[in-house]
Amino acid sequence: SLKMIYYVTPTYPRPEQVPELMRLAYTLMHVPRLHWIVADDESVCSEPVLNILRRTGLPFTHISSPKPFIYKTSNFPRGVANRRAALEWIQKNVSDGILYFGDDDNAVDLQLFDEIRSTKKVSMFPVGLIGNYGVSTPIVKDGKVLGFFDSWPASRTFPVDMAGFAINIGFLKDSADMPFIAGHEEDKFLVSLDLDIEDIEPLAGNCTRILVWHTKTAKHKKSTLKVNINKLTSMDK
Ligand code: UDP
Numbered sequence: 001s002l003k004m005i006y007y008v009t010p011t012y013p014r015p016e017q018v019p020e021l022m023r024l025a026y027t028l029m030h031v032p033r034l035h036w037i038v039a040d041d042e043s044v045c046s047e048p049v050l051n052i053l054r055r056t057g058l059p060f061t062h063i064s065s066p067k068p069f070i071y072k073t074s075n076f077p078r079g080v081a082n083r084r085a086a087l088e089w090i091q092k093n094v095s096d097g098i099l100y101f102g103d104d105d106n107a108v109d110l111q112l113f114d115e116i117r118s119t120k121k122v123s124m125f126p127v128g129l130i131g132n133y134g135v136s137t138p139i140v141k142d143g144k145v146l147g148f149f150d151s152w153p154a155s156r157t158f159p160v161d162m163a164g165f166a167i168n169i170g171f172l173k174d175s176a177d178m179p180f181i182a183g184h185e186e187d188k189f190l191v192s193l194d195l196d197i198e199d200i201e202p203l204a205g206n207c208t209r210i211l212v213w214h215t216k217t218a219k220h221k222k223s224t225l226k227v228n229i230n231k232l233t234s235m236d237k
């Protein structure tokens with residue numbers, strides 16, 4: 001049977017959260033054999049998020065994993081405590097399948113899921129609408145990854161975005177770790193897996209096609225109305 005894809009989404013409360021997750025849900029509902037792990041940056045699992053998850057009909061896991069207080073700074077690592085919690089859940093509960101990190105604001109072509117499902121160790125592919133170059137991608141020659149094209153190399157071994165790779169869960173080691181270092185989460189995580197560049201499987205037509213985008217939703221301007229938009233949303237059942 002088809003390998004299960006574990007789609008890991010960190011999320012946090014804000015007025016855009018419900019529409020972002022709703023839109024992502026309608027993409028994921030088209031994918032067979034997908035388990036959605038939503039890791040909530042809150043001290044309790046939020047009602048509006050749970051309502052969306054229930055309505056998808058997908059198998060899901062909803063984890064409460066607030067960021068530690070010390071990371072409530074200006075350039076804090078975004079979505080790390082929650083991705084770590086999801087990773088821990090997978091390591092405890094799953095022995096077979098594919099792990100993919102997808103933010104709540106990304107846009108994904110359904111073809112990507114067909115491609116990542118056969119990942120043997122770690123697969124990689126381009127991510128659109130990111131950084132100053134507009135794309136981050138492995139550089140491929142004769143079906144082999146030779147290097148990376150990314151506008152912020154920052155002496156990283158694997159300068160890729162969180163949405164630019166998928167992992168066979170059998171390849172996840174106990175040593176797998178994602179540190180709280182803004183901008184270096186992907187690289188340090190991949191290095192912690194003892195990944196060799198020769199082992200990377202390039203997808204999306206040898207990285208010639210963009211099947212996932214680092215889209216960003218504009219923040220709603222502060223309303224002059226003094227109400228909590230999330231409260232309104234959660235009462236609207
Ligand atoms: N995120 C989170 N807590 C935060 C900020 C962000 O859980 O305090 C999540 C967010 O919902 C998203 C991911 O972490 O799924 C990356 O955040 P964002 O999209 O804001 O950052 P960018 O993609 O621009 O790096």
Ligand code: MN
Binds near residue numbers: 104105214
């Ligand atoms: Mn994002």
